[in-house]
Amino acid sequence: MSQRSDDTMMLTTPFHSRVAAACELNCWGSWKDYTTPNAYTDVELEYFAIRNAVGVFDLTPMNKYRIGGTDAEAYLNRLVTRNVGKIAVGRVGYTVWCDDAGQVMDDGTIFHLGENDYRLCAYARATDWLHWSAMGFDVTIHDESADIAALAVQGPTSCSALMAMGLRGVEEIKPFGLAHFDFDGQPLMISRTGFTGDLGYELWIAPEHAEALWDRLFDAGRDYMIKPFGMEALEMARIEAGFLQAGVDFMPAEDVVRRGRSRSPFELGLGWLVDFDKPLFNGRRALLREQTEGSRYRFAYLDVDGNKPAHNSFILFNGKQVGTVTSAAWCPTAKSNLALGQLKMPHGGVGEELVAEIYYQRELQWTKVLAPCRVIESPPFNPPRRRATPPDAC
Amino acid sequence: MSGEAAGKHVNKYDAIVIGAGHNGLTNAAYLAKAGLRVAVLERNPYIGGATVSRELHPGWTYSNCSYVCSLLRPELARDLELPRHGLQVVPYGGGVTFKRDGNYYGNYYDHNRQYREMARHSKRDANAYERYTADVMKQTRLIRPFLLKRPPDPTSLKLRDLRDLAEFAAPFLAMGEEGLADTLRFWTKSVGDYLDEYFESDVIKAHMAGSGIIGTALGVYSPGTAYVLLHHYMGDVDGNVGSWGFARGGMGAVASALSKSLQAFGGEIICDADVRQIVVRGGRVTGVALANGDEYRADVVVSNLDPKRTFLDIMDRSDLPPELVTRARNFKIRGSSGKLNIALDGLPTFTGLDKQSPLMLGDMHFSDSLERLERAYDDWKAGTWSKDPYLDMLIPTQTDPTMAPPGKHMMTVFVQYAPPKIQGGDWTPEDKAGFEKSVIDQIAAHSPDFRDLILHCETRTPAEIEAEVGLTEGNIFQGELTFDQLLFNRPFPGYAQYRGPVGGMYLCGSATHPGGGVMAAPGANAAREILRDLHKPNTVPGGYADD
Numbered sequence: 001m002s003q004r005s006d007d008t009m010m011l012t013t014p015f016h017s018r019v020a021a022a023c024e025l026n027c028w029g030s031w032k033d034y035t036t037p038n039a040y041t042d043v044e045l046e047y048f049a050i051r052n053a054v055g056v057f058d059l060t061p062m063n064k065y066r067i068g069g070t071d072a073e074a075y076l077n078r079l080v081t082r083n084v085g086k087i088a089v090g091r092v093g094y095t096v097w098c099d100d101a102g103q104v105m106d107d108g109t110i111f112h113l114g115e116n117d118y119r120l121c122a123y124a125r126a127t128d129w130l131h132w133s134a135m136g137f138d139v140t141i142h143d144e145s146a147d148i149a150a151l152a153v154q155g156p157t158s159c160s161a162l163m164a165m166g167l168r169g170v171e172e173i174k175p176f177g178l179a180h181f182d183f184d185g186q187p188l189m190i191s192r193t194g195f196t197g198d199l200g201y202e203l204w205i206a207p208e209h210a211e212a213l214w215d216r217l218f219d220a221g222r223d224y225m226i227k228p229f230g231m232e233a234l235e236m237a238r239i240e241a242g243f244l245q246a247g248v249d250f251m252p253a254e255d256v257v258r259r260g261r262s263r264s265p266f267e268l269g270l271g272w273l274v275d276f277d278k279p280l281f282n283g284r285r286a287l288l289r290e291q292t293e294g295s296r297y298r299f300a301y302l303d304v305d306g307n308k309p310a311h312n313s314f315i316l317f318n319g320k321q322v323g324t325v326t327s328a329a330w331c332p333t334a335k336s337n338l339a340l341g342q343l344k345m346p347h348g349g350v351g352e353e354l355v356a357e358i359y360y361q362r363e364l365q366w367t368k369v370l371a372p373c374r375v376i377e378s379p380p381f382n383p384p385r386r387r388a389t390p391p392d393a394c
Numbered sequence: 395m396s397g398e399a400a401g402k403h404v405n406k407y408d409a410i411v412i413g414a415g416h417n418g419l420t421n422a423a424y425l426a427k428a429g430l431r432v433a434v435l436e437r438n439p440y441i442g443g444a445t446v447s448r449e450l451h452p453g454w455t456y457s458n459c460s461y462v463c464s465l466l467r468p469e470l471a472r473d474l475e476l477p478r479h480g481l482q483v484v485p486y487g488g489g490v491t492f493k494r495d496g497n498y499y500g501n502y503y504d505h506n507r508q509y510r511e512m513a514r515h516s517k518r519d520a521n522a523y524e525r526y527t528a529d530v531m532k533q534t535r536l537i538r539p540f541l542l543k544r545p546p547d548p549t550s551l552k553l554r555d556l557r558d559l560a561e562f563a564a565p566f567l568a569m570g571e572e573g574l575a576d577t578l579r580f581w582t583k584s585v586g587d588y589l590d591e592y593f594e595s596d597v598i599k600a601h602m603a604g605s606g607i608i609g610t611a612l613g614v615y616s617p618g619t620a621y622v623l624l625h626h627y628m629g630d631v632d633g634n635v636g637s638w639g640f641a642r643g644g645m646g647a648v649a650s651a652l653s654k655s656l657q658a659f660g661g662e663i664i665c666d667a668d669v670r671q672i673v674v675r676g677g678r679v680t681g682v683a684l685a686n687g688d689e690y691r692a693d694v695v696v697s698n699l700d701p702k703r704t705f706l707d708i709m710d711r712s713d714l715p716p717e718l719v720t721r722a723r724n725f726k727i728r729g730s731s732g733k734l735n736i737a738l739d740g741l742p743t744f745t746g747l748d749k750q751s752p753l754m755l756g757d758m759h760f761s762d763s764l765e766r767l768e769r770a771y772d773d774w775k776a777g778t779w780s781k782d783p784y785l786d787m788l789i790p791t792q793t794d795p796t797m798a799p800p801g802k803h804m805m806t807v808f809v810q811y812a813p814p815k816i817q818g819g820d821w822t823p824e825d826k827a828g829f830e831k832s833v834i835d836q837i838a839a840h841s842p843d844f845r846d847l848i849l850h851c852e853t854r855t856p857a858e859i860e861a862e863v864g865l866t867e868g869n870i871f872q873g874e875l876t877f878d879q880l881l882f883n884r885p886f887p888g889y890a891q892y893r894g895p896v897g898g899m900y901l902c903g904s905a906t907h908p909g910g911g912v913m914a915a916p917g918a919n920a921a922r923e924i925l926r927d928l929h930k931p932n933t934v935p936g937g938y939a940d941d
Contacts, residue, residue, distance in 0.1 A: 156795070160795075334477050
């Protein structure tokens, strides 16, 4: 590293020249080591770029770890709850990983790039835990967060925009698939992944080619109404899609100080990611025990009456508090008032009728409403285009 | 279905709704949701009424009549699961009024940028805009809670009316004497006078005044137009009051989603079914008869047509109280506007504006003073189209990727003023060409490449709107939105609660409260009253509270 050891200025991403030029509102925030936009022009319109056309998000600051070596698969299988052996080369898998107590440390994605070659994307910085867990495995772990520039390209015309860039075959990538392309002689990896619940792709390239990639993408995307979006629009889209956000919808287990504040995969509605049939993994024994003894909490999607988002609401059953809301939003595309909640067992079964205690403010005056709500199986936003291969043109 | 008389089909339903516009479909959906066997009869081979999208040039979809969306009640969209049935309303930013001197006034979504743009024309106006916005919001707060309610009848002594009246009056009384005086003035004054109280810049006033005259046969200095402005401000997109959006795929997507919702509840839609007569026996409706002789029997008949068409065309005078016939005859439903829908080979450039300016995403106008707007109205009074018209022009294909091929564009141009008759006579092809030319010329004066980009143009005068959609005189609101025709006076005193003059007969169109625009509230409110009369459980949701 050529950087001075005492240089702790916040970094900018390899797309910064383009991002800054597009960031008309000068509305910036911090994401890990980097300064990134919260909003570019208008949060509402940025959100609708994702749902109506194509939105672009700079996800370079995402923690990215390259895992190699002869034991790479065995190591990852030990680390995470799902069976990594089932993630074929050219595929991506969403997963969580737990501590020995079976409590979720983080969620993320595993990209199977080649034989004994994986990329792990994680919300939290994971270097310490990855090395801690590596004992006894012949693996290499490299933090490549700064070595790769990445863009999320999301929305119904995302595929058309990428095809207009001349990326032939991108339309054949299936959800959670990845493929390699040539971009002016440089390797460009594209995965059909994202955090918006829509049709979408993520583009991965060496930092020195980042600006050229941005320029070509926006040129080709003009007729497809391409627009950059910031953190706030992403937050709207991910809640509408019902995705969990680490640090918001659950506490990374390692950060928890107070007993009982962490959650297991079962308690987050992620039991489907736990595979007891595969070899030993971190947290297995505790999760097996939880399976027989029962969980403390249940994750629930709540359809809330009225149009007031149930931010930070208590959830009541017969007037008694049985849970809390971790994320909530009025969903502009689904036209629903969705909340992600944590309910004490046995509450939270699909169809259960509950009440959200919602506080909201109008011109400095606070009001409380008790809004009926019910537990629904899945978030209402789930368009067919999310799964279609090849996707429709728009 | 049973053939009673030879060659005549007789069909039996619980309820018949005449007209598959958005209110007819909404009404039918709520009746079907309550378990009624419902059929919607539509004269045209396609549904939608004025909420329609058609491909008249291959590859281009027009929103042929209504073209933007804000008033559609979110409560109804959610309750009828319109997003699941394919409806997405996408807000748009921008908006601009081009000035004759080459400058322009733009509209920005972001509050502080908007201030900076206004200050370019008048710092004082930019500052006054905050006061203006708050004052208009005070008025929207009065009307919004009553959009999904039937208006109370002030002459009725029924407990329900008295209760509703008290509820309706409460926020007015809460405003205090000064607030009440402001409100009464607002509801009766002209948009020009109203804007003069806040702003000094001609172009800023002209930009805002358009909302006060759209769809209305009145000028910017005619009393009552301030309310029309309010009517365009009282909607919302996802809670952003006053904001407007496009229905993705065109306004026909609204009708399409409503029809799917209706069908999911078991309702039927029958096209090419031209109702000629509402059949009345013994003071009650028994059904309808079509032009082709088919009959549909039902104890409930709901008309989504305007009151003139309903009472003067498809009902027998002898079935109606004479007073009602007179009121229908005198109902103010004056045509004032036309429309051009244009397929473009590319995005036009506008003098003085960047090629990719975000201001072009919104409503574009060329009338830069109230004076010009008032003169445009003078032409209407003289019985002709405006030589220098007011245009509300949008290029939705900058936002919606589905309505034209990539890189190509579709333009929707709402044109005011255009009278239903030209100096008392029918529109001739020459008149129509002259009307079209006045619009194209005005746009081309600010866009040098516009003319060459035109691939196809659908021109609709009030005559076409009346003939195709069935709106009398081509009035887009199914009747003027003036105070004498609002609330418990819409369409007439004594008939403002959706019930007609004979048993089982109802009105559900925009001629009823709360009026025109693609709101779906009249259709839903009418369904609530019908279900009440039938002693069925209510299926219509209540409104969301702003507070």
